[in-house]
Amino acid sequence: MQQTDALLGRFLAGLAPLSPLAVWAHGSLAAGDYVEGRSDLDLIAVLPHPPGAGTVWRVAVLHNRLRAAPLAGGLHCTYLAPKTAADAERRHLTWAHERLLRRPVTPVTRTELHTSGRVLHGAPPADLLPAVPTASSPRSCCATSATTGGRTWTGRTCGRGTYGSTWGC
DSSP: OHHHHHHHHHHHHHHGGGOOSEEEEETHHHHTOOOTTTSOEEEEEEOSSOOOHHHHHHHHHHHHHHTTSTTGGGEEEEEEOTTTTTOTTOOEEEEETTEEEEEOOOHHHHHHHHHHOEEEEESOHHHHSOOOOGGGSOSOEEEEEEEETTEEEEEEEETBTTSOBSSOO
């Protein structure tokens, strides 16, 4: 995981001027089934305030500077703030698939953060991200694999929306 650690170190150093309150990993990196060179790096950065135009510019510059680094194409990060973190429907600034977009931090991701999130910097998820109500949280995450275009993908199917269409297996 030398390339992963190097990329995360560069990312955290580049993010430091934005004074993040926390940076968390979720998905395979947090769950322990991360495979360097194959898995995405799914991150959440909690900034002190919702990103304004200047912050959006800095985030874009940071990710563009990392673009040539090994594994950078798989680095995905959503940027949220404590003031807006409770709204599971709110779309937050996100760098994914080498571009900026806005997307929500789903109940599945929120549950992952609370159950197996990995703290890379700052406070743990329980301190800054409200827990998902029990009725909204997925009951299980299941190992799965699929073959698409001749390539086999291995991961987890969890809950509704992001990773699958039904709760459980």
